[in-house]
Amino acid sequence: MNNLLIPNPKEAESIHIIREVAAQFERPVLLFSGGKDSITLVRLAQKAFYPAKIPFPLLHVDTGHNFPETIEFRDKLVDELGLELIVRNVQDSIDQGKVREERGRYSSRNSLQTTTLLDAIEEFKFDACIGGARRDEEKARAKERVFSVRDDFGQWDEKNQRPELFDMLNGKIHVGQNVRCFPISNWTELDVWEYIKTENIEIPSIYFAHEREVFLRDGMIWTANEHVYREEHEEVIVKMVRFRTVGDMTCTAAVLSEAVSLEDVVGEIRESTISERGARIDDKRSEAAMETRKKVGYF
Amino acid sequence: MSENRKLIKIATAGSVDDGKSTLIGRLLFDTKSLTTDKIEAIERSSKQRGYDYLDFSLATDGLVAEREQGITIDVAHIYFNTEKTNFIVADTPGHVEYTRNMVTGASTSQVAIILIDARKGVIEQTYRHFFISNLLRMSHVVVAINKMDLVNYDEEVFLNIKKDFDELVAKSDFSEDQITFIPVSALNGENIARKSEEMPWYIGNSLLDHLEVLEPEDLQESSVARFPVQYVIRPKTEAFHDFRGFSGKLYGGSLKVGDEVTLLPSMNTSSIKSIHFFDRELDEATPGSSITVTLNSEVDLSRGDMLVKSDAVPRSEKQISATICQVNSKGLRVGAKYILQHGVNRVLAKVDQIESKIHTDFSGSEEADQLKLNDIGKVKFRLSKPIHFDSYRENKSNGSFILIEEGEFDTVSVGFID
Numbered sequence: 001m002n003n004l005l006i007p008n009p010k011e012a013e014s015i016h017i018i019r020e021v022a023a024q025f026e027r028p029v030l031l032f033s034g035g036k037d038s039i040t041l042v043r044l045a046q047k048a049f050y051p052a053k054i055p056f057p058l059l060h061v062d063t064g065h066n067f068p069e070t071i072e073f074r075d076k077l078v079d080e081l082g083l084e085l086i087v088r089n090v091q092d093s094i095d096q097g098k099v100r101e102e103r104g105r106y107s108s109r110n111s112l113q114t115t116t117l118l119d120a121i122e123e124f125k126f127d128a129c130i131g132g133a134r135r136d137e138e139k140a141r142a143k144e145r146v147f148s149v150r151d152d153f154g155q156w157d158e159k160n161q162r163p164e165l166f167d168m169l170n171g172k173i174h175v176g177q178n179v180r181c182f183p184i185s186n187w188t189e190l191d192v193w194e195y196i197k198t199e200n201i202e203i204p205s206i207y208f209a210h211e212r213e214v215f216l217r218d219g220m221i222w223t224a225n226e227h228v229y230r231e232e233h234e235e236v237i238v239k240m241v242r243f244r245t246v247g248d249m250t251c252t253a254a255v256l257s258e259a260v261s262l263e264d265v266v267g268e269i270r271e272s273t274i275s276e277r278g279a280r281i282d283d284k285r286s287e288a289a290m291e292t293r294k295k296v297g298y299f
Numbered sequence: 300m301s302e303n304r305k306l307i308k309i310a311t312a313g314s315v316d317d318g319k320s321t322l323i324g325r326l327l328f329d330t331k332s333l334t335t336d337k338i339e340a341i342e343r344s345s346k347q348r349g350y351d352y353l354d355f356s357l358a359t360d361g362l363v364a365e366r367e368q369g370i371t372i373d374v375a376h377i378y379f380n381t382e383k384t385n386f387i388v389a390d391t392p393g394h395v396e397y398t399r400n401m402v403t404g405a406s407t408s409q410v411a412i413i414l415i416d417a418r419k420g421v422i423e424q425t426y427r428h429f430f431i432s433n434l435l436r437m438s439h440v441v442v443a444i445n446k447m448d449l450v451n452y453d454e455e456v457f458l459n460i461k462k463d464f465d466e467l468v469a470k471s472d473f474s475e476d477q478i479t480f481i482p483v484s485a486l487n488g489e490n491i492a493r494k495s496e497e498m499p500w501y502i503g504n505s506l507l508d509h510l511e512v513l514e515p516e517d518l519q520e521s522s523v524a525r526f527p528v529q530y531v532i533r534p535k536t537e538a539f540h541d542f543r544g545f546s547g548k549l550y551g552g553s554l555k556v557g558d559e560v561t562l563l564p565s566m567n568t569s570s571i572k573s574i575h576f577f578d579r580e581l582d583e584a585t586p587g588s589s590i591t592v593t594l595n596s597e598v599d600l601s602r603g604d605m606l607v608k609s610d611a612v613p614r615s616e617k618q619i620s621a622t623i624c625q626v627n628s629k630g631l632r633v634g635a636k637y638i639l640q641h642g643v644n645r646v647l648a649k650v651d652q653i654e655s656k657i658h659t660d661f662s663g664s665e666e667a668d669q670l671k672l673n674d675i676g677k678v679k680f681r682l683s684k685p686i687h688f689d690s691y692r693e694n695k696s697n698g699s700f701i702l703i704e705e706g707e708f709d710t711v712s713v714g715f716i717d
Binding site: 003004005006007009010011012013015016019020022023046047048049050051052053135136142143158159161162163164165166167168170172173174185186188190191272 | 306334373374375376377378380385387399400402403406407529530532533534535536538539542544546547548574575576577578579580581582583584585586587588589590591602626627638640642643695696699700701703707708709710713
């Protein structure tokens with residue numbers, strides 16, 4: 001039988017982009033959060049360079065408030081694939097007095113990550129950071145380029161972006177600038193989940209339904225944990241939940257779910273009437289929340 | 300992602316108030332692609348603005364400046380799917396000064412939707428949008444005549460606009476079957492995802508049904524195989540000690556194990572030993588595949604070089620002539636030098652001659668000594684090294700390039716080779 005490859009167009013495009021990053025830049029790095037999007041990126045990078053190893057390290061900016069399941073998963077993945085992992089801690093940036101811990105009801109270390117990330121970029125002289133952002137996530141991201149040039153301060157100038165024509169990527173930059181590269185720009189949340197299922201990619205257990213101590217606030221389900229600010233009247237209850245997006249504990253809400261397999265999860269996403277960013281507490285701060293964060297160098 | 304779903308990429312074009320964002324918002328709403336939190340956000344914002352209807356344009360106009368001005372200023376990408384099809388929409392702004400955005404959006408799309416306000420008919424902007432669709436050789440153009448609700452769903456209005464537009468079609472390279480006219484009301488959802496009962500005189504498909512029946516065959520490009528080398532893979536491990544693979548994306552045609560190939564620029568020949576996609580070894584790869592190939596002889600081949608079948612070799616020249624669209628406010632002048640990026644290959648290019656500036660309303664051309672932002676013109680270049688190309692007409696991927704200026708490294712032009 002003729003063994004014929006009919007490409008999945010989105011996968012082929014992503015592999016093309018990842019190879020362009022490796023070819024056009026001297027010191028690329030893959031920003032790894034332990035979430036499903038960055039796990040998908042790792043698989044795509046494996047495919048791009050097989051049978052050689054992925055030719056760049058992973059960088060995890062650890063807020064110190066990550067789900068322990070994510071960290072465990074990260075270490076196992078890095079070990080299995082023989083990847084190089086760099087970890088930089090938000091706690092260090094706090095200890096050095098570069099950023100100040102937020103206080104109160106909605107305090108989170110999510111926006112503090114930016115400083116730690118920019119410091120790591122400078123420390124290692126990374127000229128390209130590969131990220132798992134998708135244009136379907138959020139309105140401001142819908143206008144993001146595949147190669148997005150940032151200045152020395154990591155800032156995004158949305159009115160002055162390079163047009164991207166056909167699949168030609170212009171990664172030429174000056175010393176001090178860097179480029180954020182988004183290989184899965186054109187994927188939707190459902191694309192990612194269907195891909196994880198088709199490829200049978202392992203993901204952290206918190207993406208599947210499990211019992212967890214939580215509390216309710218503003219119609220969302222928050223993790224009850226020492227890192228998450230909780231008022232006395234906010235009662236801790238145990239619920240069957242899972243996470244649709246995995247970030248810092250302080251900004252990621254859970255959803256009620258019975259989905260215990262990838263099949264269940266894909267089914268649930270297909271039927272879902274709430275977007276995944278609907279479970280991101282950080283985006284609810286204002287209509288322009290994401291755009292404002294991006295301008296100052298947030299991923 | 301589902302491999303049996305086809306992917307259709309659409310660019311939308313229309314003037315400021317033609318209701319383009321509303322049309323896209325409507326497509327999202329009617330295909331249930333808007334989640335409740337997004338619909339709630341639209342309801343909130345609509346109410347704040349004092350509207351008594353849902354303003355679907357709020358779903359797509361992403362940037363703060365756009366929400367303030369109520370217009371779209373940059374290409375936004377929007378995704379939705381039906382049972383059978385994945386859609387990507389490049390929503391491109393309709394302002395005169397933002398023509399470059401339509402070229403950009405159209406370059407990654409197969410289908411163009413051109414919006415016309417039924418009350419205004421074919422206007423200068425329509426000429427430009429159709430001109431660009433023609434220049435970029437879109438597979439299909441859908442002319443959506445919108446705001447039919449404001450002209451009492453009158454067939455006469457529709458037919459008159461169609462007649463005017465047909466005069467443009469006659470001046471273009473399109474054949475009639477590549478153009479489809481659909482009367483719609485985006486605001487009310489008439490002929491968007493469902494057939495309108497208000498316009499029984501219209502016998503065609505709704506917009507969504509039409510987009511779904513477009514066949515992927517129509518959307519493919521050239522049958523000639525072009526394989527630009529992106530990256531050379533040398534694992535240097537025990538198991539793959541002598542492995543030397545050439546990675547890239549296959550444009551057009553197919554590659555099979557055993558194919559006789561010619562390598563450019565060396566003009567050396569070899570044959571394909573193996574084709575790899577991750578841990579799979581294949582006999583054959585089809586267009587659009589991101590693969591790795593190995594060859595049966597030790598050859599010199601690196602990034603920017605090209606592998607082609609020996610029976611269909613492209614042109615290799617140091618002097619090229621192309622249609623240029625200026626996508627940056629820095630103008631293009633005779634004598635200026637640029638980095639020319641053709642696929643993944645970069646050479647230096649010098650502008651030899653600006654032959655003409657082309658009127659984007661199909662009315663011919665004029666002499667010009669420079670091309671400014673949004674100008675389209677015929678330009679001759681001299682290159683530091685030959686590139687291996689086809690005309691854009693024959694092969695879109697291998698017939699296009701971008702120009703990068705050497706100061707800020709901005710992408711300033713896109714070229715379509717004659």
